[in-house]
């Protein structure tokens with residue numbers, strides 16, 4: 001088997017992976033990811049026991065137990081460039097032998113559950129809705145750099161997306177489904193929809209403040225997509241990267257979105273903390 005070079009797989013002198021600053025024994029098989037580093041303790045405050053707190057840059061990690069279930073909660077910061085780091089380094093922690101620098105014979109599949117905040121693009125989705133992403137649709141560039149194999153369903157949905165968004169220049173959309181098992185367990189009874197992952201918060205999500213937008217009517221272009229019973233429900237900045245890269249590496253992923261903004265009703269939540277808290281409690285209840 002190929003030995004990974006010191007520049008491909010960077011291991012710190014204490015045996016931890018380069019950015020996450022974690023050693024293989026530091027993480028559980030079920031990982032909750034959040035964008036905001038401050039949200040990590042909002043999740044781990046519900047743990048019965050916290051065994052580890054580590055961090056570097058925006059990547060804060062707490063591992064502990066909720067009842068008998070060992071869980072890791074980890075902040076990714078904002079954007080799919082960070083997702084590239086987080087998913088690759090989590091995978092390395094479980095699937096590469098750090099002593100031999102070789103890929104292990106028996107691979108581990110992690111459960112990766114994102115609890116994030118998001119803006120709704122459909123009028124019937126009110127503030128405080130907690131929805132599960134059936135698919136992540138990336139308008140960022142991350143998956144231009146990886147080989148991704150699509151299922152028949154993903155292929156067909158992506159073909160329709162490419163027609164719908166065909167007039168957008170310089171964008172190469174990618175699409176990945178949620179893990180079906182997680183969607184039907186953790187995501188059961190929640191509204192399901194396609195989540196668009198954007199490479200920014202302002203113009204890349206159709207917001208206009210002072211800089212002029214190059215893409216007019218962005219939100220109506222997004223919310224008018226329809227294919228069978230699939231529609232685009234919300235916009236954020238990580239889900240598509242998590243879904244795509246997790247699947248490429250054999251992990252299972254689900255993204256849960258706390259709706260803080262309605263982009264069609266022009267509203268933003270008066271109590272974002274409460275909305276996020278509700279999402280955290282719901283997911284931890286379902287995980288334990």
Ligand SMILES: O=P(O)(O)O[C@H]1O[C@H](CO)[C@@H](O)[C@H]1O
Nearest residue numbers: 035036078116117236237238
């Ligand atoms: O609240 P988090 O998880 O960071 O998620 C959303 O909030 C950030 C933008 O405000 C982006 O990261 C977006 O995806």
Ligand SMILES: O=c1cc[nH]c(=O)[nH]1
Nearest residue numbers: 117118119236237261
């Ligand atoms: O509108 C929103 C709200 C939260 N996060 C986003 O990325 N967009």
